[in-house]
Amino acid sequence: MKKYNLELMVGLFLIAGVLCLGYLSIxxxxxxxxxxKGYEVYxxxxxxxxxxxxxxxxxxxxxxxxxxxxxxxxYQARVAxxxxxxxKIQEDAIASIKxxxxxxxxxxxxxxxxxxxxxxxxxxxxxxxxxxxxxxxxSRLLFEKI
Amino acid sequence: MNRMNLIxxxxxxxxxxxxxxxxxxxxxxxxxxxxxxxxxxxxxDPALKGPGKAGERRELIRKAVDERFDWExxxxxxxxxxxxxxxxxxxxxxIPLFREFLERVYADKVEGYSWNKIHYExxxxxxxxxxxxxxxxxxxxxxxxxxxxxxxxxNNWMVYDLSAEGVSLVSNYRTQFNEIIVKSSYQELIKRLKxxxxxx
Numbered sequence: 001m002k003k004y005n006l007e008l009m010v011g012l013f014l015i016a017g018v019l020c021l022g023y024l025s026i027x028x029x030x031x032x033x034x035x036x037k038g039y040e041v042y043x044x045x046x047x048x049x050x051x052x053x054x055x056x057x058x059x060x061x062x063x064x065x066x067x068x069x070x071x072x073x074x075y076q077a078r079v080a081x082x083x084x085x086x087x088k089i090q091e092d093a094i095a096s097i098k099x100x101x102x103x104x105x106x107x108x109x110x111x112x113x114x115x116x117x118x119x120x121x122x123x124x125x126x127x128x129x130x131x132x133x134x135x136x137x138x139s140r141l142l143f144e145k146i
Numbered sequence: 147m148n149r150m151n152l153i154x155x156x157x158x159x160x161x162x163x164x165x166x167x168x169x170x171x172x173x174x175x176x177x178x179x180x181x182x183x184x185x186x187x188x189x190x191d192p193a194l195k196g197p198g199k200a201g202e203r204r205e206l207i208r209k210a211v212d213e214r215f216d217w218e219x220x221x222x223x224x225x226x227x228x229x230x231x232x233x234x235x236x237x238x239x240x241i242p243l244f245r246e247f248l249e250r251v252y253a254d255k256v257e258g259y260s261w262n263k264i265h266y267e268x269x270x271x272x273x274x275x276x277x278x279x280x281x282x283x284x285x286x287x288x289x290x291x292x293x294x295x296x297x298x299x300x301n302n303w304m305v306y307d308l309s310a311e312g313v314s315l316v317s318n319y320r321t322q323f324n325e326i327i328v329k330s331s332y333q334e335l336i337k338r339l340k341x342x343x344x345x346x
Binding site: 090092094096111112113114116126127129130131132133137140 | 222223225226227228229230272275288295307309311312313314316317320321
């Protein structure tokens with residue numbers, strides 16, 4: 001009887017361990033099992049240069065969502081964004097791809113607009129700005145001097 | 147019979163190439179091109195050259211640009227969420243002030259620029275909105291990529307934002323204005339805009 005109890009305990013412990021591991025991997029991998037908390041909008045960029053699935057979306061430096069996916073559509077980048085439900089984006093808001101520091105990772109910044117119209121779930125952020133290619137700008141400066 | 151074939155062939159060619167060609171230069175691009183050509187012809191007009199004519203020339207350019215630029219929309223978008231907090235009088239005061247400020251900053255550049263060639267790259271129409279991409283070749287053989295954002299107002303496609311090399315005018319001023327208003331006040335912004343207009 002006593003031996004049976006011990007084995008049961010070990011089994012339960014193992015199951016608990018596996019569950020913890022599963023939870024951790026989902027959390028760390030930023031995967032969503034039961035659907036994301038928030039709503040989705042999309043934006044079309046002429047160039048998404050360096051933006052990745054999972055890149056953060058910020059307003060005034062505060063993270064408000066993540067990039068859900070990027071696909072090619074009509075030779076432009078269609079970026080799907082998941083935004084937290086309490087963040088409202090105006091129709092004239094500008095989405096721009098920025099770099100953390102000079103060579104850091106890319107993120108998406110939204111500059112809120114002043115329109116009364118709010119973009120509904122599934123809607124489109126019309127105003128977008130591709131990342132500024134610093135390398136190209138530098139090379140252009142250099143070449144002009146020659 | 148041979149002639150019949152020829153006519154058919156020409157018709158087919160016209161169908162295949164004619165329609166996409168017409169689709170390439172739609173209304174927004176045509177209107178923008180019209181305004182640009184007008185400004186360029188004013189700049190190139192020998193009768194308007196010389197120091198004594200500078201005022202007259204500036205006035206003509208201003209008129210041409212006013213036809214194509216929606217200053218109110220540009221001002222509204224630049225002030226963004228602060229626009230709604232302004233009284234109607236403040237809005238009325240702000241639009242010409244902003245327009246004048248832009249004129250002071252950019253007019254010299256437009257007038258002094260040695261435009262070599264302008265190439266209209268593409269036009270994307272999406273309902274009442276259209277984006278037009280333009281490549282400007284300068285005399286030094288540098289290429290500047292400019293994108294105009296326009297919105298249909300009646301029969302006119304009016305420019306409400308433009309970006310050069312991926313840096314947008316509205317986005318730039320939206321950030322700057324927001325910073326000034328949040329740090330000090332709207333009155334401070336007006337003061338600075340006025341000072342800038344007088345300075346030059």
